[in-house]
Amino acid sequence: MAKIENTQAYPTVTPAMDDLLIATDVSDNNETVTFLVSDLIGGAGVLQGLQSVLDTGNTAVQNINLTGNITVVGTVYPTTITAGGSTGVAGQILQSTGTGIQWVNSPSVSCCGWEDTLLIDPSSAVDADMDGATMTFQNAGAGVIITSPATLQSSGINTFTGEVQINGTQINFNASGQINDSVGSTGTPGQWLTATATGVEWSSTVPATSCCNIQDTLGAGSTALNQGVSFTGTSSVTFAGGVSIGSAGTNLWSGPNSFTSTVALTGCLSDSLGSCGIAGQVLISTGTAVQWSNGAGIGAQDLQGVLDTGNTASGANASITITGTLDAGTITDNTGSTGGVGQVLSMSGAGLTWITPAAGTVTSVTLNPASPIGVSSGSPLSISPTTGAVVVTPFVFGGSTNIGFVPEYTGGSPSTVFLRGDGTWQVPPGGGGGVTSVTGTLGSSAGLPAVVAPTTGAVQIQFNSYQGGTNVGHVPTGGSATTFLRGDGTWVTPSATSGVSDLSIGTVAASTGLPITISPVSPATGSVTITQTRYTGGTNEGCVPRGSSNDATKYLDGTGNWTVPAGGGGGFEPSYIVDTRFSMNKVATGTDYWALSGPMNMTWSASTSQFELSHQDPNPPTSGTHWTLEQLNSNAYHKNTLGDCDAGYQYEKVCGIHLDAIITGLPPAGTTVDYFIYKWNVCTYDTPILIGALTCEALPAASGAAGVFTQCCQIELDPTTGITTLGTNDAIGLWVKYPLGLSLNAIYNLSTRLVRVTP
Numbered sequence: 001m002a003k004i005e006n007t008q009a010y011p012t013v014t015p016a017m018d019d020l021l022i023a024t025d026v027s028d029n030n031e032t033v034t035f036l037v038s039d040l041i042g043g044a045g046v047l048q049g050l051q052s053v054l055d056t057g058n059t060a061v062q063n064i065n066l067t068g069n070i071t072v073v074g075t076v077y078p079t080t081i082t083a084g085g086s087t088g089v090a091g092q093i094l095q096s097t098g099t100g101i102q103w104v105n106s107p108s109v110s111c112c113g114w115e116d117t118l119l120i121d122p123s124s125a126v127d128a129d130m131d132g133a134t135m136t137f138q139n140a141g142a143g144v145i146i147t148s149p150a151t152l153q154s155s156g157i158n159t160f161t162g163e164v165q166i167n168g169t170q171i172n173f174n175a176s177g178q179i180n181d182s183v184g185s186t187g188t189p190g191q192w193l194t195a196t197a198t199g200v201e202w203s204s205t206v207p208a209t210s211c212c213n214i215q216d217t218l219g220a221g222s223t224a225l226n227q228g229v230s231f232t233g234t235s236s237v238t239f240a241g242g243v244s245i246g247s248a249g250t251n252l253w254s255g256p257n258s259f260t261s262t263v264a265l266t267g268c269l270s271d272s273l274g275s276c277g278i279a280g281q282v283l284i285s286t287g288t289a290v291q292w293s294n295g296a297g298i299g300a301q302d303l304q305g306v307l308d309t310g311n312t313a314s315g316a317n318a319s320i321t322i323t324g325t326l327d328a329g330t331i332t333d334n335t336g337s338t339g340g341v342g343q344v345l346s347m348s349g350a351g352l353t354w355i356t357p358a359a360g361t362v363t364s365v366t367l368n369p370a371s372p373i374g375v376s377s378g379s380p381l382s383i384s385p386t387t388g389a390v391v392v393t394p395f396v397f398g399g400s401t402n403i404g405f406v407p408e409y410t411g412g413s414p415s416t417v418f419l420r421g422d423g424t425w426q427v428p429p430g431g432g433g434g435v436t437s438v439t440g441t442l443g444s445s446a447g448l449p450a451v452v453a454p455t456t457g458a459v460q461i462q463f464n465s466y467q468g469g470t471n472v473g474h475v476p477t478g479g480s481a482t483t484f485l486r487g488d489g490t491w492v493t494p495s496a497t498s499g500v501s502d503l504s505i506g507t508v509a510a511s512t513g514l515p516i517t518i519s520p521v522s523p524a525t526g527s528v529t530i531t532q533t534r535y536t537g538g539t540n541e542g543c544v545p546r547g548s549s550n551d552a553t554k555y556l557d558g559t560g561n562w563t564v565p566a567g568g569g570g571g572f573e574p575s576y577i578v579d580t581r582f583s584m585n586k587v588a589t590g591t592d593y594w595a596l597s598g599p600m601n602m603t604w605s606a607s608t609s610q611f612e613l614s615h616q617d618p619n620p621p622t623s624g625t626h627w628t629l630e631q632l633n634s635n636a637y638h639k640n641t642l643g644d645c646d647a648g649y650q651y652e653k654v655c656g657i658h659l660d661a662i663i664t665g666l667p668p669a670g671t672t673v674d675y676f677i678y679k680w681n682v683c684t685y686d687t688p689i690l691i692g693a694l695t696c697e698a699l700p701a702a703s704g705a706a707g708v709f710t711q712c713c714q715i716e717l718d719p720t721t722g723i724t725t726l727g728t729n730d731a732i733g734l735w736v737k738y739p740l741g742l743s744l745n746a747i748y749n750l751s752t753r754l755v756r757v758t759p
Contacts, residue, residue: 015037017037018038020034084102086102092104182196182201271289272288333353335353340354342357344356344357364388364390365390365392366390374395375402377398377402378403379403380405398423399420399424439461444467466485466489468486468487468488469488471489511536517530518530538559575753575754579750581747581748637750640726653755675734676734677692682731734750
């Protein structure tokens with residue numbers, strides 16, 4: 001394109017009205033537009049009007065000569081007015097000549113009435129004094145208007161024969177101010193004005209039509225001193241639901257009184273003898289009155305008597321809590337059945353039901369209430385029966401090779417008494433001391449895991465390895481990664497049909513109580529999975545959940561989430577989010593790495609084991625294998641520009657990146673797309689550093705539109721390498737890898753959470 005000053009390429013011509021001009025429309029994002037020359041001065045060559053000229057500039061130093069009339073709707077501010085070729089002399093006034101105007105001398109005699117004067121200037125700051133004269137205002141519209149802060153004062157007699165209106169104001173009387181009524185009276189203390197047929201009069205009584213009702217009376221004062229209220233004849237007093245009676249005196253109820261709601265007694269209830277009764281007494285009828293009684297004459301209300309009266313209860317308070325023993329002959333389930341021999345109660349959706357348990361099923365496990373019972377003769381526990389209602393009975397240690405629980409401690413000082421091999425508490429020879437040395441050897445268990453002999457002097461402890469059976473000992477040597485200790489004390493490889501065949505770690509789940517779950521639990525055979533659950537808050541237990549970022553200011557709170565505590569956690573300020581929206585159109589090409597902000601891509605270099613950036617356009621760089629700094633910076637969607645405005649902050653830190661996309665043109669669901677976040681310095685050329693990568697699977701859109709897929713991915717950043725910090729002038733950009741050769745359109749919403757860190 002030649003320069004505009006090149007008159008050979010762009011010859012100079014006289015513009016015509018239909019010639020086109022090129023300009024920039026600043027009201028529409030600086031779009032380039034065209035318009036006609038005639039548009040500058042009006043269509044069809046119409047010149048500008050006075051309004052457009054004045055809009056451009058309304059000040060001039062030249063004279064205006066007009067042969068027509070000037071109509072002024074506003075105000076004219078002249079410095080002089082020329083009439084008859086003269087600007088007049090001091091004191092002259094303008095006068096009409098019939099055909100024009102001229103300057104003439106002002107008349108020296110009074111020429112004007114009050115109305116003429118008011119027409120010239122209706123305002124005055126001079127007092128007016130009417131001496132022996134009156135001012136009359138007549139006809140509609142006449143009157144006296146006094147606006148604040150002006151006042152109207154009168155020390156004479158004012159007579160109003162018409163209507164006096166007082167709107168939105170008040171009448172103030174001083175200490176001696178009075179009002180005369182229609183008979184000339186100013187009234188006496190305590191009287192009030194009442195209306196009569198012809199005017200108003202002061203009165204000491206309230207007219208019947210103006211007498212107060214009880215609401216108005218109580219509104220004026222609802223407390224009476226030494227006054228009572230007596231209702232006679234046929235009458236009643238009604239109290240609404242929100243009204244109550246409070247009485248601190250003695251009340252006499254001589255007539256029949258009905259209470260249709262709850263009667264709450266917070267004090268004593270006196271009987272006909274004036275007694276409040278004693279604890280445990282009941283109120284009974286004597287036929288003519290009521291008295292507190294020990295219950296004589298009404299029968300003892302034992303459980304049988306209560307049940308004889310009625311043995312059915314329902315509602316919220318129909319539950320029975322028993323802290324003692326319930327001896328039931330039979331128990332009836334929700335179907336009315338008392339069950340059969342061997343049946344057990346089972347909870348169903350409708351309640352308890354007698355059912356026959358499956359063969360070999362344990363219906364209940366209870367501890368023998370009298371345990372521990374007896375002395376162990378071999379096993380520390382007795383389980384009987386093995387199905388149905390199982391009772392577990394523990395035994396205390398009986399000595400020798402028997403196994404049992406520690407017996408109850410008896411006698412002697414706890415520091416000198418020890419449990420002997422026969423199951424008794426004894427003081428060992430030497431009073432529990434006298435050990436001069438202790439040595440240890442290894443042996444084979446024949447019952448006990450360790451043998452101590454002698455118990456005084458040079459004591460030797462022999463640790464025995466487990467030899468199988470009921471013997472007890474430490475794990476023997478000889479195991480390997482594929483063998484397991486068997487009950488006979490040997491290391492063997494278990495068969496595939498018994499025991500745990502493999503042990504795997506399940507995926508981390510949300511905790512609902514325990515920190516670790518094992519499946520299957522019983523029996524623990526076959527393929528066993530141990531699932532670790534993460535802490536989800538409350539009373540649940542679990543491992544620490546994975547952090548959403550490597551922000552050192554976050555702490556685990558009681559809800560199971562990583563949050564920043566009050567105060568920001570130290571040298572960080574609250575994080576903020578940078579939201580960026582990208583769109584791109586990928587055409588089928590020989591490479592599959594693309595930068596979102598332009599026609600750029602990335603290729604993998606096997607020699608350097610890293611992504612090498614290059615530029616893909618009609619004019620690629622003439623040398624080098626990487627992007628130039630300018631090309632690289634054009635793809636940055638966030639730059640750290642900490643400067644004077646951010647004094648006190650050392651650097652920014654990338655906490656996490658969230659990406660969602662709507663992609664049109666992908667193959668069926670299951671296709672994967674890779675995303676990469678790189679950082680570099682925008683001022684110095686350096687090789688970009690990968691700070692986060694993620695592979696996401698495309699999913700069909702919720703709308704079900706063919707060929708449209710959505711993705712929602714969280715790019716987790718490495719919390720240990722430290723490369724997520726952004727120093728001064730560091731930038732970050734996004735690259736995406738699509739399946740090779742696809743043509744597609746994509747819209748990306750990228751949210752990056754950052755925090756500024758103080759030194």
